[in-house]
Amino acid sequence: MTKTLPRIASVVRTGPTVLGVTWRDGPSDRVDLAGWIATGGDILAPLKDETMFATARLGDFGAAVEWGPEDGDLAIDAHHLRLIADEQRRFGHEEAAAWQAEARLSNQEAADFLSVSLSTWNAYKAGTNPVPASVSMVCRAALRDPILLQAHYRPRKPGRPRRAGAPPSAA
Structure with a gap:
């Protein structure tokens, strides 16, 4: 194309x-x-x-x-x-939410990928904190170059983490 x-x-x-x-x-x-x-x-x-x-x-x-x-x-x-x-071009809370949806990341995965806390990521998406230029650059670059996202993305497992010392549940 x-x-x-x-x-x-x-x-x-x-x-x-x-x-x-x-x-x-x-x-x-x-x-x-x-x-x-x-x-x-x-x-x-x-x-x-x-x-x-x-x-x-x-x-x-x-x-x-x-x-x-x-x-x-x-x-x-x-x-x-x-x-x-x-x-x-401006990269505000609407663009942050659109980036996350396009990258198909959870809130925690997006925060992890960008090395920010979950509350900071949520504040960017809510518009209560401005999105720093460094974050917008990484987001745009990750969409342009999927290898960048693949190299640094670490998927999260759904659900709550197991208690320390608890045996794995039988599924």
Whole structure:
């Protein structure tokens, strides 16, 4: 099954390293490219200059955002821009509950997988505690890469644990 590549309808600079992106398929995102620029070495160094970053424009008929001269190489393709936008999107209590359902984990298994207490996990799902960025990153990564989930998931047995020293029940 092939996935359609994203296309950008419009782009506008909204901050020193932030783009307002409207996608052709409808949604809009505010995408902060500070991390992408900072880890891009000499190739992306020109984008640290706000004047250069402000030259952002659509390229390749919406397949990229480009900066600088028309014939330059400074660009990010729509696919990678969408990946960054998806990662920066809000991950609140609704998203935590949806992640747990998709991963098919119990509350305790989800808490164990994320190395948080059951009460902390339940507070994330109830919306009484904000979901930390590190937790949202792990949740999203585990859905993208099932091996990550399989490597660290430890299933729980249903029911109450046996009393210490009690013989196993005959089933």
